[in-house]
Amino acid sequence: QKEVEQNSGPLSVPEGAIASLNCTYSDRGSQSFFWYRQYSGKSPELIMSIYSNGDKEDGRFTAQLNKASQYVSLLIRDSQPSDSATYLCAVSDFNKFYFGSGTKLNVKP
Amino acid sequence: EAGVAQSPRYKIIEKRQSVAFWCNPISGHATLYWYQQILGQGPKLLIQFQNNGVVDDSQLPKDRFSAERLKGVDSTLKIQPAKLEDSAVYLCASSSTGVGNTIYFGEGSWLTVV
Numbered sequence: 420q421k422e423v424e425q426n427s428g429p430l431s432v433p434e435g436a437i438a439s440l441n442c443t444y445s446d447r448g449s450q451s452f453f454w455y456r457q458y459s460g461k462s463p464e465l466i467m468s469i470y471s472n473g474d475k476e477d478g479r480f481t482a483q484l485n486k487a488s489q490y491v492s493l494l495i496r497d498s499q500p501s502d503s504a505t506y507l508c509a510v511s512d513f514n515k516f517y518f519g520s521g522t523k524l525n526v527k528p
Numbered sequence: 529e530a531g532v533a534q535s536p537r538y539k540i541i542e543k544r545q546s547v548a549f550w551c552n553p554i555s556g557h558a559t560l561y562w563y564q565q566i567l568g569q570g571p572k573l574l575i576q577f578q579n580n581g582v583v584d585d586s587q588l589p590k591d592r593f594s595a596e597r598l599k600g601v602d603s604t605l606k607i608q609p610a611k612l613e614d615s616a617v618y619l620c621a622s623s624s625t626g627v628g629n630t631i632y633f634g635e636g637s638w639l640t641v642v
Contacts, residue, residue, distance in 0.1 A: 423570075451628055462619055462633040463571070470628055507570055509631070514559055514623065515584065516631050518570035 421446040423510050425519035433527050438495040440522050442508030445489070451511040452484055454493045457521065458504045467493060498526045530555065532634035534620050540640045546608035549637040552601065553622030559583075560597055561631065562605050563619040571619055577603065578625070610641045 422445040432438045440454075451470050455463035469475045469482040469491070481494040491510075495502055505521040533552040541547050553560045558579050563571035574593065576583040579600040588595070592611070597603040607614055617636040623629045 427568075451630075453630065462617075462636045465630060465632065468628075468630055511629075511631075514578070514625060514629065515576070516561070516573070516621075516623075518563075518572075520568075520570040 421449075421510070421512070421517045423508055423517050423519035425506075425508050425522045427520060428523040429525050430522055431525045431527060432498050434498060434500060436498050436526075438498045438502065438524055438526070440493040440495075440506050440508075440524065442491045442493075442519055443489055444491070444508075444510045444517075446510065446512060446517075447486075447489065449510045449512050452482070452491045453509040453511070453516075454480075454482060454491075455507040455509060455518075456504045457507055463507055495524075498524075500526050500528050502526050532620055532622050532632055534618075534634035534637050536637060537635065538638045538640075540642060541610055543612055543641050544609040546606065547610060547639060548604055548606045549618050549620070549639075551603045551605070551620030551634060553603075553620070554632060556624065557622035557632075558600070558625050559623045559629075560603050561619075561621040561623075562595055562603070563621060563633075565617045565619055565636075567616075574605070574618075607639075610639075612641050615639055615641045
């Protein structure tokens with residue numbers, strides 16, 4: 420079973436701060452990497468995907484990928500209370516998706 | 529574009545009873561997944577279909593769980609008999625094929641076994 424590891428949290432940050440979420444994965448052959456947001460009682464919602472080393476920015480979100488270190492991160496700038504959710508890291512290898520257990524983020528007003 | 533549809537959204541059953549969940553994937557998506565998500569955990573793959581065929585069902589408890597995907601579109605997941613530990617959200621998801629494709633989830637079917 421391919422492993423995707425995340426710190427379960429909770430990670431607490433004040434409103435307006437940068438939230439940094441981290442993920443490591445075990446399979447070097449992994450091709451695609453995703454961050455999903457899951458609000459309590461809801462299903463996961465895709466917020467970012469990244470496929471090559473480096474940074475990818477989308478609004479307040481930046482995904483970072485380092486394949487040599489098998490490490491993916493998500494930065495949320497100017498965190499808002501509405502960002503409070505569980506963030507799931509997912510790793511894909513040829514149409515198979517593996518999920519971490521998620522990091523719970525609390526953004527305090 | 530319509531998303532992944534699931535029903536029922538909520539179900540409460542007694543242990544040893546049976547339950548069935550239905551899923552209709554995004555139009556044109558060849559791959560369909562059923563995940564189980566227990567509270568506080570990440571989604572765990574139960575079964576993956578590519579068109580009509582099963583790609584991976586290694587984590588499906590086959591003594592009580594079954595799934596089918598007729599005509600390569602809709603799918604049904606059945607649990608019989610249910611156990612208390614089956615209480616979870618059952619997430620259906622779909623994706624197109626190829627490198628870089630993305631998986632999209634339905635709203636989930638919430639099962640409570642009492």
